[in-house]
Amino acid sequence: MDNKTNGRFIVFEGIDGSGKSTQIKQISRRLKISGYTVYSTFEPTDGPIGSLIRQMLSGELATDQRTIASLFAADRTDHLVNMENGIRHKVDQGAVVLCDRYYFSSYAYHAQYMDMEWVIHANSLNADILRPDVTIFIDVDPKICFERIKNSRSSFEMYEKIDIMKKVRTNYFKAFDALKGLETIAVIDGNSTMEAVENTILNEVKKVIKIS
Ligand code: TYD
Numbered sequence: 117m118d119n120k121t122n123g124r125f126i127v128f129e130g131i132d133g134s135g136k137s138t139q140i141k142q143i144s145r146r147l148k149i150s151g152y153t154v155y156s157t158f159e160p161t162d163g164p165i166g167s168l169i170r171q172m173l174s175g176e177l178a179t180d181q182r183t184i185a186s187l188f189a190a191d192r193t194d195h196l197v198n199m200e201n202g203i204r205h206k207v208d209q210g211a212v213v214l215c216d217r218y219y220f221s222s223y224a225y226h227a228q229y230m231d232m233e234w235v236i237h238a239n240s241l242n243a244d245i246l247r248p249d250v251t252i253f254i255d256v257d258p259k260i261c262f263e264r265i266k267n268s269r270s271s272f273e274m275y276e277k278i279d280i281m282k283k284v285r286t287n288y289f290k291a292f293d294a295l296k297g298l299e300t301i302a303v304i305d306g307n308s309t310m311e312a313v314e315n316t317i318l319n320e321v322k323k324v325i326k327i328s
Pocket of ligand 1: 160221
């Protein structure tokens with residue numbers, strides 16, 4: 117069977133500064149060379165709900181953490197089903213969708229402020245619409261991530277503080293544990309070179325897709 121005709125949904129997760137976007141670019145390049153149709157996307161989206169969220173994360177709009185958590189779930193539903201470029205449609209058309217963050221980000225980030233069970237429940241509709249073929253978690257030491265962010269930016273978003281990043285990492289592992297029977301998760305050691313991390317990720321991608 118030629119898997120190239122079958123769409124896939126591959127999610128990348130990690131704390132801020134873990135190198136998700138760089139790795140997504142590399143994996144996208146490798147898949148395209150092998151003939152796959154690749155669609156890269158991200159959350160929060162650049163749609164209307166995602167734009168509202170970004171204004172909140174930058175501090176431009178004052179808000180409450182529960183409101184942010186609810187908006188992320190709504191942004192995700194729109195990201196999945198909107199008629200223009202919804203993920204569900206792309207996967208159905210046969211694309212390999214690479215997504216920078218999905219519901220595990222919600223579980224990890226919002227469980228700092230509310231019950232993780234609530235966040236999982238708030239996203240159950242999204243899980244019903246589409247579960248990732250694999251969620252790749254790039255695990256990088258929060259201290260390294262924080263240094264990377266500090267050296268590359270002049271302003272910081274709401275969650276870009278070292279103690280928050282440590283808590284978020286812990287929450288990711290709690291969520292992986294809570295959902296281990298339902299979800300396919302690959303934890304990658306992201307502390308080595310970019311090329312080594314890329315190759316490890318590619319091996320995980322190969323498990324759900326055929327690469328020449
Ligand atoms: P991020 O991937 O860092 O985007 P960018 O690098 O383009 O700014 O995401 C922005 C922030 O959003 C990040 O701190 C994590 C947070 N976030 C949540 O709190 N909940 C979610 O459900 C998602 C998808 C992201």
